[in-house]
Amino acid sequence: MLLMAFFLEAVLHLLYKQWASEESLFPLKNGLPGQILQAMHTSQIVLVDNAPKGTQLKLLLQIEGKHKLYFKPKRYQLSDVINGNIYAGFDRHNSEVFAYYLAIVLNFTWIAPSVIRKIHVNNDILPVATIGLKKTMVKNASGSFCIYGKCYYCKINETVCPDDKGQIEGAAILYLDKTFKIYKSPWRRSYTSKKMEWEKDNNFCKKVISTHSTKRLLNLIDVAIFDFLIQNGDRHRYEVYKGKIVLFDNGKGLGNPMVDELDILAPLYQCCMLSSSTWQHLEMLSGGSLTETVKLLSSFQQAKLATEDHYKAVERRLLKIYATVQYCIGKHSSAKVFKNT
Known part of the structure; x- marks a missing residue:
């Protein structure tokens, strides 16, 4: 022992x-x-x-x-x-x-x-x-x-x-005993009935592009995809270490498997850009393999992490991400949507 x-x-x-x-x-x-x-x-x-x-x-x-x-x-x-x-x-x-x-x-x-x-x-x-x-x-x-x-x-x-x-x-x-740089998310919520600028302006991304690097913006879009899959709509700020956003505070996910709040994807459909490597990885996870792999890796826990309804919801939301990317491609072309990082 x-x-x-x-x-x-x-x-x-x-x-x-x-x-x-x-x-x-x-x-x-x-x-x-x-x-x-x-x-x-x-x-x-x-x-x-x-x-x-x-x-x-x-x-x-x-x-x-x-x-x-x-x-x-x-x-x-x-x-x-x-x-x-x-x-x-x-x-x-x-x-x-x-x-x-x-x-x-x-x-x-x-x-x-x-x-x-x-x-x-x-x-x-x-x-x-x-x-x-x-x-x-x-x-x-x-x-x-x-x-x-x-x-x-x-x-x-x-x-x-x-x-x-x-x-x-x-x-x-x-516990990560390190110093992180903290930023307010451009797509944060007001937590009141007041609508934020991104909720009223579909061209909001133009303002974000003027103040954020392409690398940071692609990182924010990756985070939005991640949050949409679990339905975490509470990322009002984000922490950065070595230039990368760290996925802290994911506890507001898995709330209601019957609801898909599409506005979590606003960074994707407003900016219509995505890392090429992220897209390639997402394409490989179609047909149920995303949640099947999560189940396989998490089997170490010897504890159930979610209901079948939540696993089905993740797969359903993945299809909506595919559809959103196809919408962007139809609007702007693949060459403009996908970015190499």
Whole structure:
């Protein structure tokens, strides 16, 4: 057991030494992804605290080797449908993990590893909880300790409680202890009834082109495609490292499998440009292979990440992306739509 712990710590140490090549945020070769995920899934927790920032409850776990994980707790059953606007409800923990595998299949490699993990409140949290965390814990009617956390929207009457085994399930996401440049998204929402400029002006992209490089714009369009597939309409800002947008905060995906909010694709259909490599990769994923590959890669989790309705929705949305690209080709020609990067 000690040998295994030493091995997993060494894996994470190697991860940090190889941080962010020009191709990916984390190493993706020689079996390292699986070793990293295994370390995140099984390493002993030595400290638990409230995460320092954010709008929703999440914990900060320190594991062996002083490495850290964000922990977003389960708020919904997989079959729950989130009604309302595109950013309604709590974050979905399964969306964070689903997004990790989806990004890898799409060859969008600037995303933090994420796993489903269960932590026992009495065994894993209470013995190593900080004083600050304990102050945000209350007992429920059955005597179990529940957590309401410390965040912008955290409320004492909206707690996360353990299941009948004393465990809390959630997404464990590798904490990236680096400095990122933060930008407001040109296609951000107002979060009110007020419409933003991009929602009123179909020529909005001309203004974006005047202030953004082609490389950054193509990156934003890739992110829009990714967000459309999972229906994450909450990317009001984005973080950049080594010139690439990092896919943080994917918890608002997988809300309602029956709804496709097309305006998430606005960067694509307003700008009508796309990286040639992205298009080639998307074409290879037709006919159900996109979600089949996600299922295959995520089988390590030994936990269901989405309902069949959500998998069908992803495939349906992929067809709409194809249709949008064909619309752009018909309007401008392939030579003008596809860009080499």
